[in-house]
Amino acid sequence: MSGPTRSPPLYELSHVSKSFGERSARTMIFDDFNFAIAKGEFLAIMGPSGSGKSTLLNLLSGLDRPTGGEIRFEGNRVDNLRGGRMARWRARHVGIVFQAYNLVPVLSALQNVELPLLLTNLGAAKRRSNAQLALQLVGLADRVNYPPRKLSGGQQQRVAIARAIVSDPTVLLCDEPTGNLDRATANELLTLLQQLNRQQGKTVVMVTHDPDAAKYASAVRHLDKGLLTQVARTP
Amino acid sequence: MTILGLIRKNLFRRKLRTGLLLVTIAVVFLLLSVLASFKFAFDVDSRAADTRLLTFNRISYSEKLPIAYAAQIAALPGVRDVGYSNLLLGFYRTRANPVAIYAIDPNVFLTQHAEDVLVGEKERAAFAADRAGVLVGSGVAQRYGLHVGDPLPLSLAGVVRSDGAPSWRFQVDGIYRGAGRIEPIALYIHDEYFDEARVLDRGTVDMIWVRTKPGVPPDQVANAIDARFRNALAETRTTTESEFARAFVAQFGNVAVIIAAIALAAAATVLLIVTNTVMISFRERIREIAVLKALGFTNGKLYRLIFGETLLLSALGGIAGVAAGALMISALGQSSNALFQRMTLGPVIPALAVLAIFLLGFLGGAFPATRIASVDPARVLARE
Numbered sequence: 001m002s003g004p005t006r007s008p009p010l011y012e013l014s015h016v017s018k019s020f021g022e023r024s025a026r027t028m029i030f031d032d033f034n035f036a037i038a039k040g041e042f043l044a045i046m047g048p049s050g051s052g053k054s055t056l057l058n059l060l061s062g063l064d065r066p067t068g069g070e071i072r073f074e075g076n077r078v079d080n081l082r083g084g085r086m087a088r089w090r091a092r093h094v095g096i097v098f099q100a101y102n103l104v105p106v107l108s109a110l111q112n113v114e115l116p117l118l119l120t121n122l123g124a125a126k127r128r129s130n131a132q133l134a135l136q137l138v139g140l141a142d143r144v145n146y147p148p149r150k151l152s153g154g155q156q157q158r159v160a161i162a163r164a165i166v167s168d169p170t171v172l173l174c175d176e177p178t179g180n181l182d183r184a185t186a187n188e189l190l191t192l193l194q195q196l197n198r199q200q201g202k203t204v205v206m207v208t209h210d211p212d213a214a215k216y217a218s219a220v221r222h223l224d225k226g227l228l229t230q231v232a233r234t235p
Numbered sequence: 236m237t238i239l240g241l242i243r244k245n246l247f248r249r250k251l252r253t254g255l256l257l258v259t260i261a262v263v264f265l266l267l268s269v270l271a272s273f274k275f276a277f278d279v280d281s282r283a284a285d286t287r288l289l290t291f292n293r294i295s296y297s298e299k300l301p302i303a304y305a306a307q308i309a310a311l312p313g314v315r316d317v318g319y320s321n322l323l324l325g326f327y328r329t330r331a332n333p334v335a336i337y338a339i340d341p342n343v344f345l346t347q348h349a350e351d352v353l354v355g356e357k358e359r360a361a362f363a364a365d366r367a368g369v370l371v372g373s374g375v376a377q378r379y380g381l382h383v384g385d386p387l388p389l390s391l392a393g394v395v396r397s398d399g400a401p402s403w404r405f406q407v408d409g410i411y412r413g414a415g416r417i418e419p420i421a422l423y424i425h426d427e428y429f430d431e432a433r434v435l436d437r438g439t440v441d442m443i444w445v446r447t448k449p450g451v452p453p454d455q456v457a458n459a460i461d462a463r464f465r466n467a468l469a470e471t472r473t474t475t476e477s478e479f480a481r482a483f484v485a486q487f488g489n490v491a492v493i494i495a496a497i498a499l500a501a502a503a504t505v506l507l508i509v510t511n512t513v514m515i516s517f518r519e520r521i522r523e524i525a526v527l528k529a530l531g532f533t534n535g536k537l538y539r540l541i542f543g544e545t546l547l548l549s550a551l552g553g554i555a556g557v558a559a560g561a562l563m564i565s566a567l568g569q570s571s572n573a574l575f576q577r578m579t580l581g582p583v584i585p586a587l588a589v590l591a592i593f594l595l596g597f598l599g600g601a602f603p604a605t606r607i608a609s610v611d612p613a614r615v616l617a618r619e
Contacts, residue, residue, distance in 0.1 A: 054617060063529060063613040084533040091531020098616060102526040106248040111236045116530045118238060127236070163530075 009036040009072075010171060010203050011060060016069035018055055018226075029055050030226040033069070039170075042197040042204045044217035051223045053207040054175060060205060061094050061173050062086050074170070091119045095164030095202075099176035101156040103148040109135060109159045110144040116167045134162035138192060154185035161192060165202065172196065174206040178213050190216040242543040245520070256512050257552045260595070263505040264556025264588060265563065270494050271584050272564050276577040287347065288445040288457050289479045293470040299439035300469050302430075308443060311459050313451035318344035319440040321426055324392040327379055334375055336391070338426035345423075347444050351414055352423070358383065358409025366428040368408035374418030376410045383407050389422075395434045403432070445473070502591070509599035513545055517603040524607065525615035537607045546596030553592040557585060 016033040019026050029052040037043055037060075047053050058064035059071060062078060071079040073093065081089055095116075103112045113131040122130065135144055138158040148156050157177060164172055174193065178186035194216045196202045206217060214220045221228050247253050290308065292298035302319060309317040321338040339345070341363045345352055354362075354370060362368045371381055381387065387405040396403070405424060413419040430437055447456045457473035464471045474482070517524070524537060560580070567575040 058613040061529070063616075084535065087528070087531050087533040090529070094531075096529050098526075102522065102616070104244075104523055104526075106244045107236070107241075111240075111244075114236045115241075115527070118236070118241070119531050119536070124237060 010039040010041075010074060011035070011037040012070075012072040012075075013059070014070045014072070016059065016066045016071065018052075018059065018064070019067050028226070030066075033226060035228065037171075037203065037205060039203055040197070040201055042194065042206070042216070042218040044206045044208055044214035044220045045223055046208060046211070046214055046220060047223035049209075052226045053223055056223065057173050057175050057205065057207050060171075061096055062090050088119075091116060091167065093170040095167070095169035095172045097157070097160050097164050097172060097174040097177045099179040101148070101153070101160045101180075103156055103159055103163075105148055108145045108147055109140060109151065109155075109162075112148070112159055113162045113166050116163060120167060131162070131166055134166040135159070137165070137196075138162045152185070153181050154188060157181060157185075157189055158192065161189070161196075165196060165200070169202075171203040171205065174204065176208055177206060178208070178210060183212075186210070186213065238539065238543070242540060242547055245516075245540065246544050246547055249516075252512065252516075253548070256509065256548065257555065259508055260505055260549060260552025261556035261559060263501045264553045264591070265560045266501050266556075267498050267591070268557050268560025268580065268584050268588065269563055269567075269578075270498050271587065272560070272578040272580060274491055274494050275579070275581070275583070276575075286447055286453055287476040288447065288453055288460070288473050289476055290443040290445060290460055290471045290473040291441065293461075293472045296441070298469070299436055299441065300443060300471065302438050302440050304464065304469075304471070305440070305443050307463065308445055308460055311456065311463060313448050313456045313459070315446040315448045316343050316347065317446075318347050318444040319426065319442065320344060320444065321429065321439075321441045323394065323429075325389040325422070326392070327375075327387070327389060330390075332379065334389070335421045336389070337421055337423050338429040339423055340426055341423070344444065347446055352411050352419075353414065354409045354411035358411075362408040362423075365406065365408050366425050367405050368425065369405040370409045370411050370423040371407050372419030372421050373410055373412045374420040375422060376407075377418060378420075381407050381410070383409060394429075396432050397434050398432070403429075502595075506595060506598055509545060509548065509595060510602050513541070513599055513603045517541070517606065521610060522615055524610050525612035528610060528612040529616065534608050538604050541604045541607065542597060542600040545600035546593070549592045549595035549599065553588055553595070557588045560584075 013033060013035040016030050016035075017028070018030040018033075019028045021027050035056075045053050045056065055064065059066055059079075062081065066079050069079075070077055073089075078086075078089060103109075104115070107115070110128070110131050113134050114127050117127040117130060120127075132141070132144060135141055138161050140155060140158050140162065143151060143155060143159075146155075148159070151159065157180075161172075161177075172193070177193070178189050181189060190213055193204055193206065197204045197218070204217075206213070208214055290300070290304070292300050305317045305319050308314060318340055323336040323338060325334050325336045326332055327334055337344075341359075345354075345359060345363075352370070358370070362370050369387055371387070375381065385407045387407050388402050389405060390402045411419065411423075426440070445456065445460065447453050453475050457475070460473045461471050527537060527540075557580075564578050564580055567578055
């Protein structure tokens with residue numbers, strides 16, 4: 001893969017501000033925040049609690065809206081998308097992996113992975129085969145009919161990753177994806193994310209507390225009090 | 236997996252709760268079906284004629300009219316023929332076997348009611364010729380195993396015989412059927428025979444039946460009859476048979492109101508139960524809803540899931556309830572009670588049930604659906 005910094009930016013955040021609360025109790029998270037993420041990058045964002053990591057991820061996924069400024073995705077503004085248009089943009093371009101997996105307990109692994117495909121025009125057979133392929137990609141081809149409660153934490157997170165990639169999104173946004181896993185399982189997961197980045201060309205943005213996890217990324221940025229204070233690169 | 240599959244999985248994620256809810260809905264639909272059928276059974280008999288007039292005492296139905304009025308009415312212009320009847324409560328063998336008895340003038344009355352009292356010519360002639368004869372409704376004949384030629388001992392409530400005998404002896408001369416599917420349960424005896432044998436109220440009748448000549452407005456004849464007996468000892472009130480039937484049913488108006496109130500209370504209760512249960516389920520799944528939103532599900536798609544769930548729930552419960560109601564109505568129809576025999580599911584109750592299923596589905600899901608838009612996935616998923 002060519003150097004990610006030479007690619008045109010996938011995300012471009014210009015003069016973004018974000019605050020919570022009303023006037024007297026307003027908490028400013030970002031103020032005149034400028035940031036770009038290149039296409040094909042595997043970016044780890046580290047920082048202490050309350051630094052704005054998750055807020056940044058929410059802004060990137062469209063789950064939250066900036067108070068001011070612009071967010072562009074592939075050159076197009078997305079911060080002003082509303083309701084159904086925002087949901088459709090997210091379904092098309094963004095795959096999200098949560099720390100707590102967030103699988104639907106009454107559905108099998110395969111059915112969980114099929115969920116995002118219900119938003120597409122694919123037929124039932126195609127949805128099923130795509131979901132099977134995604135599970136195969138994360139190494140769970142033999143667990144397709146297992147409900148989440150019968151899977152280990154690492155396996156559940158793999159299902160969550162399969163769900164995030166099944167509709168072939170442009171970017172994977174991962175919020176502490178290894179936060180609930182032991183070291184060995186975490187390393188397996190991070191290797192999987194690295195493979196998705198390197199082999200499938202997926203842009204990955206990962207928020208983490210864990211310096212060992214950050215080592216798997218192609219770039220690491222530290223966020224503190226809404227400011228990017230340090231940039232580091234893995235060898 | 237399909238959207239319907241997802242709805243089904245969500246609905247049955249807590250099988251006991253959903254099962255109990257389905258039973259509740261089914262019981263309410265069963266109740267509503269049976270109550271609706273019961274109410275329809277009260278409705279006016281559509282076959283009640285507008286050309287047949289009924290004359291009775293102006294004071295009340297229980298007051299008598301002199302039998303001599305029949306001849307005076309027959310002499311009025313526009314009158315085709317005049318019959319009369321006394322309605323009696325009788326008992327076959329024991330007081331556990333009550334029967335309704337009409338004491339009539341056989342020739343005119345049976346002619347006037349030829350479309351409602353279906354009996355063979357031979358049997359009708361035998362009855363007309365036999366003062367102690369009785370025409371038995373097929374429902375009574377079936378119930379007590381009566382056949383033509385059988386003796387039929389009856390005691391009559393509130394009627395004392397002049398010879399002091401406790402009961403009346405009749406003979407079954409014929410068995411008649413009604414025009415509808417209901418097996419008739421009344422008996423017809425000769426009023427002349429009855430009147431001669433009783434001590435009190437001789438020469439009186441409960442009701443005079445009048446048919447008008449073709450082309451003569453019934454109201455005009457009714458007014459003429461009532462005018463004829465104005466200021467007489469027994470003033471009359473004359474109405475068409477259909478009006479009479481409506482007035483008779485109106486006496487049970489409070490029953491209809493009670494039925495409607497019970498049905499409304501049951502429907503409101505089940506609506507609250509469904510709404511509450513769906514709300515509980517919604518709160519339990521708020522995180523999943525946030526995840527679905529994060530995956531790109533629009534509010535519209537989520538509304539479909541919620542309404543799909545409540546519609547599927549009400550459809551399953553409603554269909555089961557109406558099916559059980561149909562079985563119960565059918566079982567009630569086998570009884571000897573005329574009202575129960577008249578009960579039927581018909582096309583109206585299933586149509587109303589479909590409407591109720593949709594209403595319950597939409598109203599039950601409406602409140603949870605209004606909360607969908609307010610689910611903020613960023614806030615909900617932040618609580619990890």
